[in-house]
Amino acid sequence: MRIGLLIIAIICLQLTGPQPLLAADNYTYYGTEDNAPILPRAIQNIEISGLKKTQPRTVLRELPFSVGDTWQESDKATGERRLRNTGLFAEAIITPPDRDGLVHIWVRDRWSLFVLPEASRSDIGKTSAGIAATEHNMWGLNHNVRLATREETGKNFTGVKGTSFSGSYLWRRINDGPLSLSFSGNTGQRVFDTFQNGQLYSQYREQNVSWATQLSMAHGPVPGEGWGSLLGFSSSLSSFTLMSGPPSTTVIAKHRNAIQAGVTYQLIDDNITWLTGTSFNYTWDIAHRGLGSNLNVYRQTSSFSSHIPILDTGSTFDFRISGGGATGSVAQDGLFDIGDGRGLRGYLPGELQGTYYVYSNLEGRIPIKPGSNFQLVGFTDVGQIWNLGRRALDKSVIVGVGAGARLTLRWLVNGTFRTDASYGLATSNWRFYFGTSQAF
Structure with missing residues (x-):
């Protein structure tokens, strides 16, 4: 009886074929991090560095995003352009949120x-x-x-x-x-x-x-x-x-x-x-x-x-x-x-x-x-x-x-x-x- 059940199980496996890999086993390799797509991430915090005279609120009010928003791929270019257009900064660089949802903004004040x-x-x-x-x-x-x-x-x-x-x-x-x-x-x-x-x-x-x-x-x-x-x-x-x-x-x-x-x-x-x-x-x-x-x-x-x-x-x-x-x-x-x-x-x-x-x-x-x-x-x-x-x-x-x-x-x-x-x-x-x- 047990031998008969074992034979039936083997036949079923042959008919159904190999099982697909679990989703966790699927992955795609990207040569560099820049080539990888930016997945939607919630912005948990915004950190600004490089300010000498300008108030942080002057930077934050120009951004197309705020804490709690979902990061969009266009946010980096739009935010950098708006900061440059104020005329206050010689440089403005925005990095997408990291694994902890932190967006880092680096600016350099111009003499005013x-x-x-x-x-x-x-x-x-x-x-x-x-x-x-x-x-x-x-x-x-x-x-x-x-x-x-x-x-x-x-x-x-x-x-x-x-x-x-x-x-x-x-x-x-x-x-x-x-x-x-x-x-x-x-x-x-x-x-x-x-x-x-x-x-x-x-x-x-x-x-x-x-x-x-x-x-x-x-x-x-x-x-x-x-x-x-x-x-x-x-x-x-x-x-x-x-x-x-x-x-x-x-x-x-x-x-x-x-x-x-x-x-x-x-x-x-x-x-x-x-x-x-x-x-x-x-x-x-x-x-x-x-x-x-x-x-x-x-x-x-x-x-x-x-x-x-x-x-x-x-x-x-x-x-x-x-x-x-x-x-x-x-x-x-x-x-x-x-x-x-x-x-x-x-x-x-x-x-x-x-x-x-x-x-x-x-x-x-x-x-x-x-x-x-x-x-x-x-x-x-x-x-x-x-x-x-x-x-x-x-x-x-x-x-x-x-x-x-x-x-x-x-x-x-x-x-x-x-x-x-x-x-x-x-x-x-x-x-x-x-x-x-x-x-x-």
């Missing part, structure tokens, strides 16, 4: 106090010199404080014709939320130039007191990523005293109160020495007697910019399209002026003034070697501005072409220094510009 001498010289109109001190990381919370003074001088910086003082404060992310609030003010005297057909016409001494406030709201996950909106109010009281030249009927004492509203979009990856991504903004500014102004002026401005990588070395093709218009009782000091180092290069302030404008900037930015802090730049700026229907400089189109260089100090907030040389085809003159950060 920036004291910069400022000067401008023009062969038409005024020259000026001053100094500005900016703290980009007040309280370690990425708040911004700026104090500046400027002296308006005669030709080649001789004589003092006016002194002004200005200050501003930007409170980023109130209570770590989507709202930010800014205040600014200015008082003192400055030289105000009037121009006709791009030539100096007269000079005034302007006495001015002004202030402004603006509330902005991020509609994306963090400020500066996705859509945003803004609402502001400004007030300015100005009087003018003729210093030289004939009087101008468009220079009037004014009390200008205005409201501002706008919408923004931004998706930028700030790689410290180069940018990729796009940004857009549209702003509407209304000054009206109903707000206490002695004139009615309606202004609209808009711009779109894009930074497109063309090589893996950090080279980019960058372009911007800008436009604006003003209607109503537009006084001389309310004209748009697009001739400068951040507008249409190759021209001086005063040469391109008007009530309607459109222009485009095209740039190629090429590092001298991959990962270099030094870039060479070639650019072409094309546009036009109209005043009372008349084109600037009696040209159908205004063009500036030139080249420049950018040097970025990674350890310094806003540490990109810019120099450009541009030739204005409409005036056959070279203009030279020095400043900080990219032109756009």
